[in-house]
Amino acid sequence: MIDFRNDYGQGAHEQVLDALTALAGRSFSGYGEDELCLAAQQRVRRLTSQPQAALHFLSGGTQANLTVIASMLRPHQGVIAADTAHIAAHETGAIEATGHKVLTLPHRDGKLCPDDVERLVAQHYADESFEHTVQPGMVYISNTTELGSIYTAQELAALSRVCRARNLPLYLDGARLGYALASQGNDLTLADVAKHCDAFTIGLTKQGALFGEAVVIVSPALQRDFRYIIKQRGGMLAKGWLMGAQFEALMEDDLYGQLSRHAVGLAMRLKEGLKEMAVPFLSDSPSNQQFPILPNDVIAALREQFAFHLIEVVDEEHTGVRFCTSWYTRPEDVEALLAALARLI
């Protein structure tokens, strides 16, 4: 069975595992106050050209999202997000469980449009009973998005301008940030992300590590007391250095970028092959997730050899599916998939 279900189906890249096993017998201070986490923070500051940025490690994406958002909002504020956003649709109400509403806007290819954000905020304050509605307090986006799309440098800059004009912190969920920056047509750098956002994550779990999300808080004003809130929400790992070590292993010699480019390259090979077979797509994704629409009998036959997820019923005979490549996908896996499709279609 060849696995295209997701990018978190296997453990960790061997250099990450080696880095962990190399720590055997060494003692560290607990709770993220160790030299590896410190080194990781220094590295992030260099990589982002943000000498005051703070770095924290959390074990998963939902935890990162709820901790960052809870730390930034007052009780009556909500977080603006696309209706397809992970926090709106796939986190079992984690944000609401911290007391805050997710204020959804219609997505534009998975993304938030600055004009939509501006309109929502303007309408809020224009309403004479504005105090009877949730105050927009911050903005959440993800890159890549849930649909595999990416923000261009221009788009992110435009969104950031609206957010700063409205005094709304902008938070970017980068669970797949590496894949985004390796995507076809990407013109963003990590420094751009740090410049335009007030906080963001650098995803590790889906990008070659065993587990972990690196939370970067750029604005010093937003950094205050963040560790208390990590602890309160259950996210303060006793052995925080495990994430520092994994982060360092992934960033060393840009292994993170290499693995991301590897996955996206295979996704582009797959996309190209599918297009040659005239297969239509749910969306035109430039990243490691591809969403082709396939005949149901083809899907049934494929599933004997390949694992992947069904996403959306298109009509009685067709379904949109997801093929996800990753740091551990092999070129021969993609070729096998294309060969099988060529036989079946």
Next chain:
Amino acid sequence: MIDFRNDYGQGAHEQVLDALTALAGRSFSGYGEDELCLAAQQRVRRLTSQPQAALHFLSGGTQANLTVIASMLRPHQGVIAADTAHIAAHETGAIEATGHKVLTLPHRDGKLCPDDVERLVAQHYADESFEHTVQPGMVYISNTTELGSIYTAQELAALSRVCRARNLPLYLDGARLGYALASQGNDLTLADVAKHCDAFTIGLTKQGALFGEAVVIVSPALQRDFRYIIKQRGGMLAKGWLMGAQFEALMEDDLYGQLSRHAVGLAMRLKEGLKEMAVPFLSDSPSNQQFPILPNDVIAALREQFAFHLIEVVDEEHTGVRFCTSWYTRPEDVEALLAALARLI
């Protein structure tokens, strides 16, 4: 520097690391729905003689506590705990952040006394304005306790009887459960714990794993929808099988018990040595944490070679400290400590 600060200062026992590296190249279903987690659940059912017990893995102790407690209480209910309990004193209000009060009782050597629990509940309902106070909804204990003490089988059974008579689920935080069951004078088994408690954790982080707490929910009535709440609170690790693999490695051939006995054995050697030097103690701990009272100048001298925590100022010239042994403490570490103390005292 020899490290007696805690039992989570090093990564993982080599058999645990080997189990993780042995997974390289294997794909698993995400979010704890894999064969390793299933095998772990089967094993827990055997070990506890509870064929309906449910097993879930969470990455840390605070997360386990807040998730279990949030799942069990209605909004107006609180959790009874000793005033020294971790949830009362060292989790940054994690329980309150889920909306619930911690109803504290004076500890008895770190433990809850059944009569105190019964009295609190009886007083609650005897108060004519009882609806103006938080309703006792469940009971939290830990074993070992924050003071290193342990519950005997008789004590746990007595507490359980009060809880069941009052319809209060009893939850045991077993972050150091292995050390508890290996303690001098312990007469509890894992099956006893499962019999007397409605839910409990089997700590992994402090017991030889990289990370993880195994949450066992014994009562089927309390198991309902628990996975939703794990997800909502940010505790559902994408690669849940990593914890299943570590659990299995630790339980195989009772490595968990061996490592625990190793740590407690060294703690007993340390205790005995200290007693021979007529050193007094803050408490009479039978487990892997020892709390001797030392002269401040001895402490200062020791700290050049040994790392450990200060716990309590006893008088102007003496301080109570903690020496914590663990699965990675070596016999020569303890002997070196005793030798240094013999020279200094």
Next chain:
Amino acid sequence: MIDFRNDYGQGAHEQVLDALTALAGRSFSGYGEDELCLAAQQRVRRLTSQPQAALHFLSGGTQANLTVIASMLRPHQGVIAADTAHIAAHETGAIEATGHKVLTLPHRDGKLCPDDVERLVAQHYADESFEHTVQPGMVYISNTTELGSIYTAQELAALSRVCRARNLPLYLDGARLGYALASQGNDLTLADVAKHCDAFTIGLTKQGALFGEAVVIVSPALQRDFRYIIKQRGGMLAKGWLMGAQFEALMEDDLYGQLSRHAVGLAMRLKEGLKEMAVPFLSDSPSNQQFPILPNDVIAALREQFAFHLIEVVDEEHTGVRFCTSWYTRPEDVEALLAALARLI
């Protein structure tokens, strides 16, 4: 200035005020445990033919909604509501502040459609990652709705059937229940409401009282410990009997129904007059709120003599407005409004 802004712009009907002043010098037990609240509960049981119904008084509608909903849901559950629902749109995230998501469905003339509810629930459980989304836990509707529309007996029965089949408590916000039951085309009785819903409110604030909402919890299983939650959410009024007295005054000789019919009658007179002038409407409301679409210059001229709210910009020259009648609207107020409109249009 004649006030058509809302139905809570004046104090209380004189019989209600008389009932309050008649209490002078009498002492009562506090917190709703008095003979007037008890009498009101007895009356509600008779009026609804529900001999086990519980009655509680809360001072306002948002408080009633958040208290009832918080009492009924487990942490991972959400409340299904129309996207126009008060809890979704006009309570500043009060439900989210208790930790719960509002699961919105597109409204059908302000109402929830049973098929939509069934579809949402079916889709939730059909999703293989259902535990990553909020579990539907109950259903919220209002009668009249935000658009002034009403549920027929058949509609409410059909919705109730879906809810009971799916084990979802059905809660009806009756802030304007009196006006609903007095509406043109209404075929519901209070007993029907109690039969089909698990809990509902009988609005007092907008129906002739100074303040207060009567919360009726029909199902004994849902009544448990409700007073604790009232107290916890700040809703337990010290002088609860004030609401009992107002309720009794309003229900005596069906003053409540008389006042409701008075208001709806005037609204129907207004509607008829507007229709004769060929004025279009935003919606076809049978109740005390009318939503005509008027030319902007007419609106400007009207505002010199009448107070009313703008609701929706229709095009550059027209706006939908709201005229709200109430227990205190006089026939001559409506005639004056119609006369003014006749002059202006």
Next chain:
Amino acid sequence: MIDFRNDYGQGAHEQVLDALTALAGRSFSGYGEDELCLAAQQRVRRLTSQPQAALHFLSGGTQANLTVIASMLRPHQGVIAADTAHIAAHETGAIEATGHKVLTLPHRDGKLCPDDVERLVAQHYADESFEHTVQPGMVYISNTTELGSIYTAQELAALSRVCRARNLPLYLDGARLGYALASQGNDLTLADVAKHCDAFTIGLTKQGALFGEAVVIVSPALQRDFRYIIKQRGGMLAKGWLMGAQFEALMEDDLYGQLSRHAVGLAMRLKEGLKEMAVPFLSDSPSNQQFPILPNDVIAALREQFAFHLIEVVDEEHTGVRFCTSWYTRPEDVEALLAALARLI
């Protein structure tokens, strides 16, 4: 039956009722945005010599407490209070339900001691794992306290100095503020309260109104968006002007002060009479609550004619009780009580 149970057992002083009935036929803007609430705010600014103070009305004390506290704290912060404080002991965990821990200190005659507050804060930051404990975020006191005691001007100033040095907003629950300022030995003025506190309430419910608490937020920095939070917590009464009208009626010609002095004067007469009979007291209260210790047989006999609450079992034959005077207590009620006691003792 003569009622000494509490000070909220009767409706409202006739001048308050007259003010309400005088509003018949007048229309007002809803939600506290009316001319009566505005006039009340102007008056509070004059009375407190705080030209920027904001005034809001909430319907009850628990609601006022939870709304103010939720508005002032970040998620990881707690509120310091005496262990006897209403928010700690008698509000069903209302503060915890907003996510915050109440950090209790031992009371000193019902009051907080500045040195205790300073010590708690100093210890918090001295702890090397301070981020694992709840951060002190504000201070709550009440005047009169739960024990009937009062703060002197010097005590309040000293507490305020500690709070300001530590950047902790000081909030005073004045549910019985009128009685406090009328107490024997009081040297505080309303202006002193406003000067030393960042927010406080002026209680109405127990001081002659039907219902309502006036929340004064002195610091402009703490006023921001408070109305959103009132709405979110369910405290925004539709007919807010009802509280403005009651407030104005009570403050006109210092009716509030007169009623308070009346109640305290009767309490002092009662206290004097009891002392002449050599009756001991639970505490030496200078305000409208008196806590004598009486033989159980006397209590039983008294209860045939008088209503009052039992507070604390003192020994097998004696119980501490509470006699509460109020604006509606008559001199002859106190004389009757003293005469009965003289017969029985």
